[in-house]
Amino acid sequence: MADRTLTQVSSERLDLGEFGHTLTVAFATVKVVVAHNRYREAIPSGENVIVDTEIEQLRAAGLQVVPFQRSSDSIGSLSAARKALLPISPIYGAEAQQALERLIAVERPDVLHLHNPYPLLSPWVIRTAHQHGVPVIQTVHNYRQVCSSGLYFRDGHNCRDCRGKLLGWPAIRNRCYRGSAAQSAIMATTLAVHRPTWRSVDRYIALTDKIAAHLADYGIPADRIVIKPNGLPDPGRPEPLGEGFLYGARLSPEKGLGLLLDAWRRHPEGALGPLRIAGDGELRHLAERAAAERSDITYLGPLDRAGMTAARRAAAVVVAVPTWEDVLPTVILEAMAAGRAVLGTAVGGVPYLIGNGPDAAGWLAAPDPAALAAALPAARDGAAAAAAASRERYLRHFHPDVLTRRLIEVYAATIADAQRTER
Template sequence: MNILQVHNRYKITGGEWTVLNQEYDLLKREHTVDQLIVDNTKELDTLFNKLKLIFTTHYNRKSRELVREKIRKTGAEIMHVHNFFPLLSPSIFEASLEEGVPSVMTLHNYRLIYPNGYLMHDGKIDERTIHGSAYSCVLEGVYRNSMLQTAVVAHMIEYHRKRDTWANKVDCLICLTEFAKAKFVEAGIPGEKMRVKPNFVDDAFRGLNLSEMIDQKDDYYLFIGRISEEKGIRTLVNVWNTWKSATSPQLFILGEGPLKKELQKKSQENTKISWLGFVERARVLEILSKAKALIFPSEWYEGMPMTILEAYSAATPVISTNIGSQGEIVHHNRTGLHFEAGKEQSLVETLEHFESMNEEHKGMSLAARREYEEKYTPEVNREKLLSIYREFVKNT
């Protein structure tokens, strides 16, 4: 199969860039894979180029022609878009349609229905655009604290809602979870256009003895992520600051972010909290594999939390908030436990329950590893992705 990946790369690369390249490496072993990458760093190098986005974010004719030329040059049989914002625009789907090539897009965030892509504003979940207009977000400047930039993205959202672009121009929209799919459907995007395929992580623990891995679990909990409000780190630190008995376990915090200095100062006398900062991936996996549990206190709708998938690969249970995709991925009383987002008492009670389980920890660890092997390995992901492609590509 001849596949064309299309992506608008941000100045600061994140999960989308990682997934794009993971899938490229998977697919190129057996298929022809070409890429069309535009880069914000190169394209938005002047004020003039940035101002042009006001007029092209919703529909870029040059991008449409660029994609048409790329499809013709490569002989692509299917186009897979990971991100079109802000340079390419949804015009690229008209290009593939005009060339008779089916198009697939992975919805890594909620950009089709909310200007900042997160269904979150001011540290709180915000669903106003699911049933209302994206223009309602303009005055509050939900995107980059800018009314102008929010207005530009809101116009893109409403322009394509009015034109039924997602119903008529795209063959398939890939959602990472059933939860995300439900939100898009609630916002008016046709469910029949959607397929659910999660992301994946490489198996760093392949071939290791699972029983030995589980027996080596240590008496500490772990947080991995950005030290910021929406990640629930304040709730987590507050709980540990009140749980300071001699027998309370250690909490390791991996990551950097805007709240780090404040929360470090707040917990400086608590010897049960260790701030490890940025840690290389190999060391992260080592710490994760020996943790009693990963704590995932995020207070917003996560997309596909890779740290949870990595915890599963390491046979480490997850204690997670019960909302969003994380609430779906973590199975309560099987691969981990749930608690109420932002509720300190709920987290305390959940931790105390987990501490009292003793021998049941091993069963959760086994279930976590089994969940990874069944859903989140590269091999499983490749077959799911190819199955979606074959559904829309003729003569395969």
């Protein structure tokens, strides 16, 4: 934002042209409940990072933020009685609803902003908020309105078998949720039960145009969908470029490790410089085997946030090559903020992030080994020029100052609409 701070933006007349009106509001008086079921900390979650970042930025802008969060890490310590109710918690989650009712009674929030509701919150929090007159916004991080796994991906390929079905029986047959037919049945039932719940959300935040299209296909009216990507804190002036490539992701089939290794092996050993692989998961053995076979590949193992920052600093290009319709890979945002070029596959939200033309943050390749192999030398040779463009693209489109103002505008419009409806 030019010439203004976020605190100044928190109390001013906002021109909400997209929503058809203007609004004068002092946002220091606005209270937002941010609801999120945190993913397990042992597996790095970009969504957890995004939620934490948004809370920090909203508070810096002067809003009152009340977190309403549960963590999947807590499941192991639940009482026997609570564990017995876990199978139905995605559908209802009694403890969460009672806790949310108490919080609303005490805090009297103006809006509830929901991220991930599974498994401990349940989409029922939307109904609970509405019962108490609180409008609801949801940021859509995946495809779980329709798909039990949330990925539109199974058995190594993209899958939309459950689209348009009242009950996602293909998810049950294919054990799409946690590899369990029973848990998949519960999740498919949850999605069927909560179809009206999801359609009652006051406003959706779609991270990309593809998510907006997904919501429209689900039946959400266009005037209730806003496109606003995630952003990350500015780490400051980029460090000098390192060398070679960094791949950092969960080592699972949809993240493209096998694709990358296939493409890499099409070049002579050492021709592309070093490739460092960070992460953990079911395909860890592929990373370990590749590192044992070739001197230009190093497996770093799972890294915490500080470790990933150091690995990114040591690289010239960050590789993000999902084969599923990845919504908005945080690893790309982190690379752009750090002034590192990105080589990505042309799927999901990756093209939206990287862009095209002279201000692109890097290169796109089709998700097949030959196309990716052809793009690797271009990325090696053009890393310095693309790195500068990557940083500039982050500052213009994904910096928190830009995106926090956008989020404040969404809150303003949603609160104003709810107030008009009450009158």
